[in-house]
Amino acid sequence: MKVKKLFAIVLSAAMVLSLAACGDSAANTSGGDAAATETAGDAAGDAAGDAAGDAAGDAAAATPGDKTQALSVCLASEPATLDPALNSSVDGATMCLHLFSGIAKWTQDDAGNLVIAPDCAVELPEGVVNEDGTVTYTYTLKDGLKWSDGQDVKASDFVFAWNRAASPALAADYSYMFEVVKGYAEMWEVKETGQVDENGEPVVEYVNPDAKLAVEAPDDKTLVVTTTTNVAYWNELLAFPSYFPVREDVVSNESWATDPSTYVGNGAYTMSAWDHNSLITLTKNENYVEADKVTMPQINFYLSDDANNMLTNFKNGDWQLIDDVPTNEIAALKTEYPDAFKVTGQLGTYYVSWNINEDILPADSGLEGAEAEAARAEIRNAISLLFDRNYICESVAQGGQVPASSFVAMGLTDTDGKEFYENAGHNDGFVGYYNVAPEALQGNFEAAVETLKKYYTYDEASQKFTNVPTLTYLYNTSEGHKAIAEYLQSALAGIGITMNLENQEWNTFLDTRKAGNFSIARNGWLGDYNDPISFLDMWTSASGNNDCQFGKGENQKTQAYSIDLTDLGYETKVENGTWAETYDVVISDIKSCTDPTVRYQLMHRAEDLLMSTGCICPLYYYTDLYMQDPELQGFFSSPLGYKYFMYCHY
Amino acid sequence: MNPKTLKYILKRVVLAIFTIWVVITLTFFIMHAVPGGPFVGEKAVTPQVQKAMEAKYGLDKPLFQQYLTYLTDVCRLRFGPSLKQRGRMVIDIIGDGLKTSAKLGVIAAAIATVLGVILGSFAALRRNTILDRIIMVITTAFVSMPSFIMGSLLLVAFAVRSHIFPANGSTPAGLVLPVITLMLYPMSYITRLTRSSMLDVLGQDYIRTAKAKGVSRTNIIFKHALKNALIPVITYLGPELAYITTGSLVVEQIFAVPGIGRAFVNSITNRDYTLIMGTTIVLATFIVIMNLVSDIMYKVVDPRINLE
Numbered sequence: 005m006k007v008k009k010l011f012a013i014v015l016s017a018a019m020v021l022s023l024a025a026c027g028d029s030a031a032n033t034s035g036g037d038a039a040a041t042e043t044a045g046d047a048a049g050d051a052a053g054d055a056a057g058d059a060a061g062d063a064a065a066a067t068p069g070d071k072t073q074a075l076s077v078c079l080a081s082e083p084a085t086l087d088p089a090l091n092s093s094v095d096g097a098t099m100c101l102h103l104f105s106g107i108a109k110w111t112q113d114d115a116g117n118l119v120i121a122p123d124c125a126v127e128l129p130e131g132v133v134n135e136d137g138t139v140t141y142t143y144t145l146k147d148g149l150k151w152s153d154g155q156d157v158k159a160s161d162f163v164f165a166w167n168r169a170a171s172p173a174l175a176a177d178y179s180y181m182f183e184v185v186k187g188y189a190e191m192w193e194v195k196e197t198g199q200v201d202e203n204g205e206p207v208v209e210y211v212n213p214d215a216k217l218a219v220e221a222p223d224d225k226t227l228v229v230t231t232t233t234n235v236a237y238w239n240e241l242l243a244f245p246s247y248f249p250v251r252e253d254v255v256s257n258e259s260w261a262t263d264p265s266t267y268v269g270n271g272a273y274t275m276s277a278w279d280h281n282s283l284i285t286l287t288k289n290e291n292y293v294e295a296d297k298v299t300m301p302q303i304n305f306y307l308s309d310d311a312n313n314m315l316t317n318f319k320n321g322d323w324q325l326i327d328d329v330p331t332n333e334i335a336a337l338k339t340e341y342p343d344a345f346k347v348t349g350q351l352g353t354y355y356v357s358w359n360i361n362e363d364i365l366p367a368d369s370g371l372e373g374a375e376a377e378a379a380r381a382e383i384r385n386a387i388s389l390l391f392d393r394n395y396i397c398e399s400v401a402q403g404g405q406v407p408a409s410s411f412v413a414m415g416l417t418d419t420d421g422k423e424f425y426e427n428a429g430h431n432d433g434f435v436g437y438y439n440v441a442p443e444a445l446q447g448n449f450e451a452a453v454e455t456l457k458k459y460y461t462y463d464e465a466s467q468k469f470t471n472v473p474t475l476t477y478l479y480n481t482s483e484g485h486k487a488i489a490e491y492l493q494s495a496l497a498g499i500g501i502t503m504n505l506e507n508q509e510w511n512t513f514l515d516t517r518k519a520g521n522f523s524i525a526r527n528g529w530l531g532d533y534n535d536p537i538s539f540l541d542m543w544t545s546a547s548g549n550n551d552c553q554f555g556k557g558e559n560q561k562t563q564a565y566s567i568d569l570t571d572l573g574y575e576t577k578v579e580n581g582t583w584a585e586t587y588d589v590v591i592s593d594i595k596s597c598t599d600p601t602v603r604y605q606l607m608h609r610a611e612d613l614l615m616s617t618g619c620i621c622p623l624y625y626y627t628d629l630y631m632q633d634p635e636l637q638g639f640f641s642s643p644l645g646y647k648y649f650m651y652c653h654y
Numbered sequence: 655m656n657p658k659t660l661k662y663i664l665k666r667v668v669l670a671i672f673t674i675w676v677v678i679t680l681t682f683f684i685m686h687a688v689p690g691g692p693f694v695g696e697k698a699v700t701p702q703v704q705k706a707m708e709a710k711y712g713l714d715k716p717l718f719q720q721y722l723t724y725l726t727d728v729c730r731l732r733f734g735p736s737l738k739q740r741g742r743m744v745i746d747i748i749g750d751g752l753k754t755s756a757k758l759g760v761i762a763a764a765i766a767t768v769l770g771v772i773l774g775s776f777a778a779l780r781r782n783t784i785l786d787r788i789i790m791v792i793t794t795a796f797v798s799m800p801s802f803i804m805g806s807l808l809l810v811a812f813a814v815r816s817h818i819f820p821a822n823g824s825t826p827a828g829l830v831l832p833v834i835t836l837m838l839y840p841m842s843y844i845t846r847l848t849r850s851s852m853l854d855v856l857g858q859d860y861i862r863t864a865k866a867k868g869v870s871r872t873n874i875i876f877k878h879a880l881k882n883a884l885i886p887v888i889t890y891l892g893p894e895l896a897y898i899t900t901g902s903l904v905v906e907q908i909f910a911v912p913g914i915g916r917a918f919v920n921s922i923t924n925r926d927y928t929l930i931m932g933t934t935i936v937l938a939t940f941i942v943i944m945n946l947v948s949d950i951m952y953k954v955v956d957p958r959i960n961l962e
Binding site for chain 1: 688695704710735746747813814912917
């Protein structure tokens with residue numbers, strides 16, 4: 005037995021050797037081909053050597069180390085960019101606000117409330133209203149502001165950065181964040197050249213290629229900017245990453261934001277390493293003007309988008325915060341990790357969008373034009389009442405979501421101190437446009453059935469409608485969206501409405517939905533800033549986010565909408581007008597309104613009109629789910645989903 | 655070199671270039687025919703921004719003109735900038751990914767080959783014993799199990815339930831599970847290949863002659879049998895590397911390994927046109943070269959084979 009075992013070991017070792025020997029002899033016997041074989045061998049050897057070297061390098065970079073000195077977190081996979089002007093992702097924004105400091109910033113006051121505070125600026129003074137209605141703000145920069153490479157931060161850096169971020173040349177997703185700044189409209193003004201491209205669309209060119217924003221730096225410490233009107237959320241914009249400064253000589257290198265050696269910021273941290281698709285390391289910036297307040301010396305942003313993977317690392321204790329959890333684990337995590345499992349409000353709404361141009365009336369309804377549209381609106385609103393939003397939140401989504409009764413999400417304050425959504429719908433008995441209380445479910449159901457009976461044939465025996473056209477619900481491929489789609493399907497099937505489910509891959513889905521090639525589609529919206537307009541101006545006729553196709557296609561000519569703003573001091577009063585004559589007008593009135601009370605009233609009117617179409621069927625308000633080490637102190641996040649780690653400590 | 659062999663190799667290289675051109679052309683037009691685009695997101699950009707971006711990357715030109723421009727660039731080895739990861743060049747992204755993937759692939763291929771040869775030889779020498787049966791049953795199971803199932807099983811067993819290895823493949827310890835997942839199929843294949851070819855060789859006349867001459871068992875196995883039995887294994891090395899590279903597309907996704915496979919999958923989701931083209935070309939070239947090398951290897955290790 006012993007001999008056999010020994011033989012086995014020797015044999016295995018010998019075989020390995022003979023494999024190598026065999027390669028040699030083959031090379032030798034075939035003469036000229038030896039060179040080729042050797043090269044292949046060398047390449048393999050080199051690769052192995054490199055691999056070993058890399059492994060060693062990775063080991064050094066990835067040492068979890070002491071969590072009090074280096075916090076390890078995972079928000080998402082590799083950000084598309086860390087250029088604050090180009091970034092449009094929430095995780096990218098979180099990293100940018102650790103790397104840059106703008107005129108203003110979000111911070112926590114002593115009571116733990118989120119407030120806007122001056123950052124680079126000494127203070128945030130009120131603007132001066134000019135004769136033409138524009139507003140001019142003058143900011144003084146703090147002393148001792150430095151870039152991470154030691155150079156001084158000058159007011160002219162802001163001038164350069166803002167003009168860059170707003171410009172058509174950069175073509176940033178968030179360039180419209182500057183639309184409130186004077187000069188933006190001129191920058192983007194186009195005229196047709198008279199030529200058409202291969203698709204038959206007119207070729208346009210910019211009228212003012214040299215246009216600049218109305219922002220100036222009279223000296224190194226003073227920044228003067230003029231906005232087109234009194235913008236209610238101006239200070240919030242100043243804290244938005246698009247408004248962070250960048251330096252001209254740094255960004256002249258187009259790939260500056262992809263490598264730590266060329267990445268220069270002015271924030272609480274500097275980027276010390278970026279192992280692409282793996283890890284971004286931020287180290288405290290001693291040049292930062294408030295460096296003494298920054299308590300966490302290092303932050304490791306691990307890059308992964310796999311929720312299971314994140315959870316494993318969190319459970320292992322390797323990562324102290326993860327921004328995503330697997331949906332099917334939520335119920336278990338809530339009980340297993342009650343102190344670590346966190347649910348906070350997030351400025352967003354999950355909803356179902358109808359294509360307004362989809363005809364859902366029975367063929368023999370005989371209705372046309374505005375009457376048909378009114379009937380469709382009534383039907384859509386009735387169908388919206390059939391869904392049990394409490395069930396969706398508690399049993400399907402399971403992430404602490406809040407049943408939604410309006411489109412504008414919770415988390416936005418109205419002028420009377422209450423939440424905007426609490427004042428929506430103007431009903432006495434309940435909040436919002438319909439009652440989402442569990443006890444109202446039966447009443448909602450009956451009301452919906454009564455309404456639908458007006459248009460469709462109802463078979464009393466089976467308690468089902470018999471002639472509702474078959475609907476199709478489109479969603480992007482994902483387990484979570486599928487579960488909700490299946491619930492909606494079953495709720496409609498209960499009264500005889502057939503709704504087929506169709507799923508598409510993400511990018512295809514976006515394209516289909518944007519083009520209006522759907523009847524009903526899953527939808528969701530996250531606000532860009534703490535103002536209801538962020539949820540409302542997306543529904544204007546010309547907006548690229550107008551998935552419901554309001555004022556587009558057939559609906560463009562439909563005169564079915566009414567609005568009366570005379571009680572708010574406006575001349576606007578339209579009965580049976582088009583979407584452009586009504587909704588677009590309210591939105592432009594809101595944008596030029598300077599009285600906050602009136603402005604908020606106008607925004608409620610806009611939402612009233614929007615919800616009356618029934619094209620938007622809100623299901624729940626989003627929540628931000630994350631797991632956080634319960635011992636971690638000083639962490640906070642904003643309703644926009646941004647996370648702040650600089651003041652973390654143990 | 656034999657002129658016949660040279661002519662054959664030349665022919666194969668020309669064919670390889672043609673193959674890659676076909677791959678480029680098909681990918682280019684199919685990619686543009688798929689709905690969606692690189693600048694589409696949950697939040698739509700304004701039409702002007704969309705136009706400005708398209709102009710910046712030349713996507714506003716007629717498709718055929720874009721194709722010609724791209725072909726010219728590729729011939730000069732210019733893969734252009736990524737459309738989604740602003741500021742990064744496709745060649746850098748591929749380089750980063752390849753480094754990780756090569757690490758995975760080389761380790762997996764080496765282990766698979768060594769273990770496969772050892773197990774296969776054992777099975778052949780112990781033919782019809784219980785050891786042979788066990789090896790055959792296990793390798794049959796591994797050969798028929800797709801890598802995404804194997805990967806998920808390993809992930810659940812060793813990372814989620816028992817925490818022996820990290821689930822994230824971006825650290826050295828995290829590479830263990832992906833390497834195992836990747837090597838099981840080729841290892842099993844090589845085991846079976848070695849076993850059958852070893853059995854074949856052991857039944858040959860020259861082995862009987864050697865035995866009759868009184869050559870020791872060890873000498874017969876190592877000097878006479880194994881050397882010839884390994885010919886099919888060596889020729890399998892090319893396809894093996896190609897399998898591991900393409901197989902890693904799925905495995906990298908499961909274990910979140912930042913390799914070229916993941917870059918490829920993500921580039922398709924993002925409609926990052928330049929990156930899709932870049933990764934496709936690199937992967938296609940690699941597979942074509944591997945096949946070419948393995949065909950030439952046949953000739954090199956076994957002069958009896960006629961390449962024509």
